[in-house]
Amino acid sequence: MSNRAVERAKRTLEGFEDHLPIDVEAIIVAHNIAIRKRPLEETVSGMLVVKKDHATIGVNESHHPNRQRFTLAHELGHFLLHSNSSSVFIDASPIFFRDETSSEGSKLQEIEANAFAAELLMPENTLRRVINNQPLDAFDEGAVRRLAAQFGVSTQAITIRLTKLGLING
Numbered sequence: 767m768s769n770r771a772v773e774r775a776k777r778t779l780e781g782f783e784d785h786l787p788i789d790v791e792a793i794i795v796a797h798n799i800a801i802r803k804r805p806l807e808e809t810v811s812g813m814l815v816v817k818k819d820h821a822t823i824g825v826n827e828s829h830h831p832n833r834q835r836f837t838l839a840h841e842l843g844h845f846l847l848h849s850n851s852s853s854v855f856i857d858a859s860p861i862f863f864r865d866e867t868s869s870e871g872s873k874l875q876e877i878e879a880n881a882f883a884a885e886l887l888m889p890e891n892t893l894r895r896v897i898n899n900q901p902l903d904a905f906d907e908g909a910v911r912r913l914a915a916q917f918g919v920s921t922q923a924i925t926i927r928l929t930k931l932g933l934i935n936g
C-alpha cells in the first residue's frame with residue numbers, strides 16, 4: 767500500500783542519502799518548493815499549497831525542530847504523491863483537511879505521506895549501515911537517543927522505524 771511512497775522517497779533521496787541528518791530542506795528547495803516557517807496553531811503541524819506555477823510548504827515553527835523536519839518530509843510526500851488530487855493539504859490533528867478527495871482517500875494519503883517521510887529521514891539502507899545490521903536493545907535508551915539525534919528525528923520516530931524494520935530487540 768505504501769510501497770510506492772517508499773520507492774518515491776528512495777528516488778527523491780538520490781544524492782542526499784549519505785549526509786546525516788538528511789537535509790530535507792535542501793531536498794525541498796531542489797524541487798523549487800518554497801518553505802515558510804511560521805508560528806501556527808498548536809494543532810497544525812504544516813500545510814502544502816500547490817498553485818499553477820509554484821508550491822509552498824508551511825511548517826509550524828513553534829514545534830520541536832525534529833517534528834518540523836518530519837512535517838517538511840510529510841508535506842513533500844503529499845507534493846510528490848498527491849498533488850494531482852488536491853491542491854491544498856493542511857495537516858492538523860486530529861483532522862486532515864483537503865479541498866477534494868474522500869475521507870478514506872485522505873487516510874490513505876496520510877499513510878503514504880508518513881511512509882514517505884520515514885524513508886526520507888531514516889532511509890532503510892543508511893540506517894542498517896549505521897547500526898551494522900545489529901538490532902538495538904530497546905532498553906538501551908542512550909543508544910536509541912544517539913541514533914535519533916544522528917538522524918534528526920524524535921526517539922519515538924526512530925523506535926517505530928526500528929521496530930517496523932525488525933531492528934530492535936525489546
Ligand SMILES: [Zn+2]
Pocket residue numbers: 840844855856857862875876879
Ligand atoms: Zn498529511
